[in-house]
Amino acid sequence: MKISVHRSRRAAVAVALGSVLALTATACGDDGSGSGGDKGSDGSGKGKIVFWDNNGGVRTDIWKEVIADFEKQNPDIEVEYVGIASTEYQSKVDTAIQGGGLPDVGGVGAAMLAGFAAQNVLEPLDDRVGKSSLNGKLNEDMVKVLKASGGGDGTLYSVPTSANNGVLYYRTDLFKAAGLEAPTTWDKFFAAAEKLTDAGKNKFGYTIRGGKGSIAQALDAMYGQSGITSFWNGDKTTVNDPKNVAALEKYAALYKKVTPAADLNNDFTKMVAQWDSGTIGMLNHNLGSYQDHVKALGVEKFRGIPQPAGADGKRVQVSNPVDGLGLFKSSKNKDAAWKFIEFATSKAENSKFNESAGQVPANNDAAKDAWISKAEPTKLAAQALTDGSTTIVQLPYYLPDWNTISKSDNEPNFQKVLLGKTSAKDFLDTLADQLNKAQAEWKKQQKS
Known part of the structure; x- marks a missing residue:
């Protein structure tokens, strides 16, 4: 039996600007800034920000701990937490891109990064990381994965929080x-x-x-x-x-x-x-x-x-995709939102989060904490990836x-x-056909 192919919802046509691949979604406004053309603003660095958790329910409790720590250290910033199930997250963001209402900060893992970056709704973060306390503290392999997943322009659109296996x-x-x-x-x-x-x-x-x-x-x-x-x-x-x-x-x-x-x-x-x-x-x-x-x-x-x-x-x-935090371009309070991202991926908070999640911290200092050697699956996973016994097929x-x-x-x-x-x-032939066409389209965009 042949499978009927449900065609994917394509991000809009990508175009090249000079030598840089700039992917934009036509539904996001003529200026290509995403979310209805709203470029947002840095804001005062105070006030309220909204954070969408891309694994709501599963990670709600630990994120609320991180938020409480952040608000205690930053009493002039309020973080509104919105937990969204991982299976519903992409469609929720896609809907907000088309109709407005994106958060200031959201979970943006490698698997969904290219689709969001293609619609030009994420703020580039290289400069902010370079000028922050995170400079030189993030796992280089995780950063490379997220840069490679962003659509091909080598820009960091998400700060890594953890790696899974x-x-x-x-x-x-x-x-x-x-x-x-x-x-x-x-x-x-x-x-x-x-x-x-x-x-x-x-x-x-x-x-x-x-x-x-x-x-x-x-x-x-x-x-x-x-x-x-x-x-x-x-x-x-x-x-x-x-x-x-x-x-x-x-x-x-x-x-x-x-x-x-x-x-x-x-x-x-x-x-x-x-x-x-x-x-x-x-x-x-x-x-x-x-x-x-x-x-x-x-x-x-x-x-x-x-x-x-x-x-x-x-x-x-x-x-397995690296997870991270992205800053949405439409945010009216980017400086406060960045403070939250920087805090959440600091040594203490990144260690606390990943000990709860059982995942590998993105902060190099957090990755040295004692709990990792006590969590056998995390320890064995790290060994398997470094002892030469395992080959990773990159999705x-x-x-x-x-x-x-x-x-x-x-x-x-x-x-x-x-x-x-x-x-x-039949299933794999259909999947292969879709992937081959997507790869050909992506390569064509790179050359244009």
Whole structure:
């Protein structure tokens, strides 16, 4: 069965100004300043600012702590917190771009950065960082990821807060009872998923992500099994390489065989809650849910390890996006908004935030704090990325259409694969066609 292609919502036509690639959205005003042509202003550095959290509900409590610290140190600035679920954030910002009402500060991670930058609604931050206490304190690799994700002009549009990494969480108590070794390879992973399943007793070996956010996890499983180490072969994507097709077939076949049927619609919050409260053997997520598992299970009943390796001992993972904070051009109080960004990414606050989130701090001084060595998944993830055992397949966050293609365009199509209504090959061929066209369009824009 062929998949009907839902065309992505393209950001408007990009044009080059001199030697600099300046991407603008036609809906944002003739002057290209974004958000209806409103360039905003620096303001007085006092008063009220609005902050949109791109992971509301999950990170609400820790952000409120950071805000309380900030307001105590800056009593003349009030921060209004608005928590927005990660699955709804892009559409919320897109709506505000078209109709007005953007915040002063918002979470802007690598995966959505190109789309926002293409609409010219983000303030360039290189100069502000260079003149601030953050100069020389931010992780260079994270900064490079965000610069590369901004559409190709090398500008920093988001200050990094943290880096994530894929993690395979497994129930050590269930593995021990079943006499299973840790799922450090894909062969051990699939064997454990089957052995731990007893559907009649509501016991399952794995929980698969079938709802929002499913594509990145599926890509991780594909490239991890196939061992393909690059997302592109020339200007053509490798997603529909026969090895990836075979890998996706094996991964999708887990659904309802060794997973709950509810997984079809589960986003990460439902998936994590299901794993924490049930008797499911394994869960693929990232460092961000570590503290949730600690609260639910304690540290004795589970471990979080790097993704499984191949039979040759080599591990291949897709890149996990760096998260950050962006300053919107339409802000009428940019100086106060910048003070908040600078404060939130300072050593103490960045460490506090990432200890709660279980992620790797962007502030180099915060990354030296003792809690990191005590959080095993974070420690093991850092080791895996530096010991030569892991190759990272870089996802094309720089494509303005990436977030739309990898989410709204194809999440419903992936559910059809899980249900057996379409083949893994047809799904990946459709995805490849969209990606190849987006890559060709992006390259054309660079040359124009």
